[in-house]
Amino acid sequence: MTDTVELVKCACPDCVCxxxxxxxxxxxxxxxxxDECADHHKSGAGCHHAGCACHG
Structure with a gap:
């Protein structure tokens, strides 16, 4: 049997996406x-997804 991961949590520690x-x-x-999370919020902006307040 093979399991396939379809959904993952964003790797940004503060992100809830x-x-x-x-x-x-x-x-x-x-x-x-x-990209904002992947770049570790270098610009200071969050991911801008509804319900998420991450900024790195």
Missing amino acids: VIPADKGVKRDGRIYCN
Whole structure:
């Protein structure tokens, strides 16, 4: 039997987003919900997804 992971939590520690594994931004072997999280919020902006207040 093979299990397939379809949804994953964004790798940003402050982010609460859950995303399809194949749709996320992949960086350094981790999956993020968008470029802002993947770039560790260098610009200071959050991911801007509803209900999430992450800023890295």
